[in-house]
Amino acid sequence: xxxxxxxxxxxxxxxxxxxxxxxxxxxxxxxxxxxxxxxxxxxxxxxxxxxxxxxxxxxxxxxxxxxxxxxxxxxxxxxxxxxxxxxxxxxxxxxxxxxxxxxxxxxxxxxxxxxxxxxxxxxxxxxxxxxxxxxxxxxxxxxxxxxxxxxxxxxxxxxxxxxxxxxxxxxxxxxxxxxxxx
Numbered sequence: 001x002x003x004x005x006x007x008x009x010x011x012x013x014x015x016x017x018x019x020x021x022x023x024x025x026x027x028x029x030x031x032x033x034x035x036x037x038x039x040x041x042x043x044x045x046x047x048x049x050x051x052x053x054x055x056x057x058x059x060x061x062x063x064x065x066x067x068x069x070x071x072x073x074x075x076x077x078x079x080x081x082x083x084x085x086x087x088x089x090x091x092x093x094x095x096x097x098x099x100x101x102x103x104x105x106x107x108x109x110x111x112x113x114x115x116x117x118x119x120x121x122x123x124x125x126x127x128x129x130x131x132x133x134x135x136x137x138x139x140x141x142x143x144x145x146x147x148x149x150x151x152x153x154x155x156x157x158x159x160x161x162x163x164x165x166x167x168x169x170x171x172x173x174x175x176x177x178x179x180x181x182x
Contacts, residue, residue: 080174
């Protein structure tokens with residue numbers, strides 16, 4: 001009977017050692033489960049984690065907002081009336097949004113492209129496209145964007161968005177388009 005008790009004790013000690021080793025591994029791998037953490041309290045560690053998650057969500061939302069504004073900068077053109085380089089009120093509102101994005105992204109330079117419809121000579125349309133691009137640039141400079149970040153080029157009638165021969169098609173082609181340079 002004495003041999004059975006020693007065997008039972010050895011078995012119990014081995015079992016306790018195994019359970020103890022497993023619980024140490026779990027507490028090393030998951031401090032939240034063991035109740036320990038940097039601050040010494042499981043609740044405090046969890047609220048820190050929730051704060052960190054909220055901060056991460058806010059950073060991701062801001063990054064998504066900035067990416068949407070960047071896309072809008074490139075995808076939303078400014079349109080002009082026939083044979084005109086004057087900015088309409090609608091064009092000014094679009095440009096103010098672009099200015100806001102450029103203020104938040106001071107390392108970015110932009111190429112402003114001037115475009116025209118096909119009416120008029122090529123030389124005239126190149127000059128008109130340049131006046132349109134310069135008009136946009138001056139508005140943005142007046143709004144606080146450094147002129148060194150804004151470059152202009154005119155494509156005249158050479159890069160139409162719509163090749164139709166209607167007023168609707170021509171109106172789409174009378175525009176300033178934006179490209180990020182860096």
